[in-house]
Amino acid sequence: MAAEGWYQLEPAIAYRGLRMQRSHGGGVIEQVDLPQVNHFASEMDHFAGCVAEDRRPNTPGEEGMQDVKLIQLIYEAARSGKTVKV
Numbered sequence: 001m002a003a004e005g006w007y008q009l010e011p012a013i014a015y016r017g018l019r020m021q022r023s024h025g026g027g028v029i030e031q032v033d034l035p036q037v038n039h040f041a042s043e044m045d046h047f048a049g050c051v052a053e054d055r056r057p058n059t060p061g062e063e064g065m066q067d068v069k070l071i072q073l074i075y076e077a078a079r080s081g082k083t084v085k086v
Contacts, residue, residue: 015039 004025009018020032050057070086077084 005023005028007023008021010020011018016036018034020034021029022032023029047057049055073084073086
């Protein structure tokens with residue numbers, strides 16, 4: 001669907017008051033109702049279920065570690081003023 005339209009989420013990184021619009025192409029814009037979710041509680045419930053049922057989480061620790069490594073490289077580049085290879 002995105003090949004002929006677009007999605008917009010505003011604000012993109014907030015936990016409340018999210019508004020989404022999407023276009024199906026041809027100028028048709030649709031408002032998408034997003035449920036209010038307690039993201040932290042949902043994440044804790046998911047992780048607890050994974051521990052109880054011996055399942056891999058949707059966002060495993062390796063993904064978080066990769067984020068930390070990338071953030072450290074961003075700080076290094078900002079500090080040194082040089083390009084840092086990833």
